Amino acid sequence: MPPSRPPRAPRAPLSASRALLQLTSAALAASALTLAACEDDDPKTTPPAAGTAAGADAGTAAGTDAGTTAGADAGAEPPPVCEPAPTDYPGATWGACVSDGGRYELAGASTPSSAARTAAFERIADLLWRNPALTAESFVQAELIYAEPEGLQSRVARRYDSHVAAPDGANCTLPEAPARWPEYCVGPAAIDPLLGAAFAAGNQGQDLAANAERVRAGLLWFLYVSVYKEANTCATKAADCDSSWAYDNAGKQRDEAPLALGAWVQAASPEAYDALFTAHLAVRCWRDLDSAETATNMELMGNAVAQLDRALDGGYARGLRAELSALAGLTGAEAAARRAGLKVLGLAFTRAQVAAAPSTDAAAWAAAWEGLGAAEGAALSAQLEAAFPCP
Secondary structure (H helix, E strand, O other): OOOOOOOOOOOOHHHHHHHHHHHHHHHHHHHHHHHHOOOOOOOOOOOHHHHHHHHHHHOOOEEEOOOOOOOOOOOOOOOOOOOOOOOOOOOOOOOOHHHHHHOOOOOOOOOOOOOHHHHHHHHHHHHOOOOOOOOOHHHHHHHHHHHOOHHHHHHHOOOOOOOOOOOOOOOOOOOOOOHOOOOOOOHHHHHHHHHHHHHHHHOOOOOOHHHHHHHHHHHHHHHHHHHHHHHOOOOOOOOOHHHHHHHOOOOOOOOOOOOOHHHHHHHHOOHHHHHHHHHHHHHHHHHHHHOOOOOOOHHHHHHHHHHHHHHHHHHHHHHHHHHHHHHHHHHHHHHHHHHHHHHHHHHHEEEEEEHHHOOOHHHHHHHHHHHHOHHHHHHHHHHHHHHOOOO
């Protein structure tokens, strides 16, 4: 069995994280405004408190890969081998369930619509960041895909982050949501404006490669937030477990090639993607064993959602580290474009980084992503490896 990770220390309380969330939101909002200056089935749902708290407070990973070279200097302590948390699926604390065959079995009646939204990421990719003949018209066509009815924008524009405690009365579909609840309503407050500004600038032929990278990063950010959100709302709508899985990989089984976020994680670390897929099985197993219309086993939910949260953060961290490594080999306009996307991806991960490594200086972290030269890239990669050493 491949090594997995033990629990990390508990997350910092969300109230203590408000300043860094505001810092991140402000930095990304500033990016969207800068771009804008260059140009002439998911209603509001609050996850059950027990599920949210369990996902936020449950332990996260510590330890390092068995084969890591960190600390290999003479006299250094050998790194611990990654072990599964006692509550991880599969394990002794779990009863027999639908996930035990190793395939993801749908909780709903049909493939979730989130699979089509995730697949749309690949259609946009072919038009933008994978397009060697990128033009302004490419952005026009890509934005049409983004704005399809019941497509990506319809969900980005109202997405909230379940890692953040829901403020009283918060409703991310309201016009005032971005101003009133910017940390919680991350979709309308930060992701949709960022994407809208990048599409608008690209439509006018401005900084095409960099804006393509911003679109890629913004969509990955949305998928990352959505995987966790849907796992939480699965407590009141079992089919949302399927949506969580499909927002990750477009509804692919472990032995199939994932799309979008899952492909990004797998390319960086097959082990991290494997851990993420297993975590989806954990979420589905919980909802099979706790199959009432509204879930009642909050302890089991907490274990499943925490396993998913750890795997999601671990995979995202591996993706960031792979991108930083690739950036080191780029120069000129290609490097500048990649930095534009990496800035978005890195700032979007501020909450997770600080939760995993509370000693992280959030302001310095943000400044490093803003500057992102060779020295900053090396330092950020080291911080990510220390905070998320196991897949």
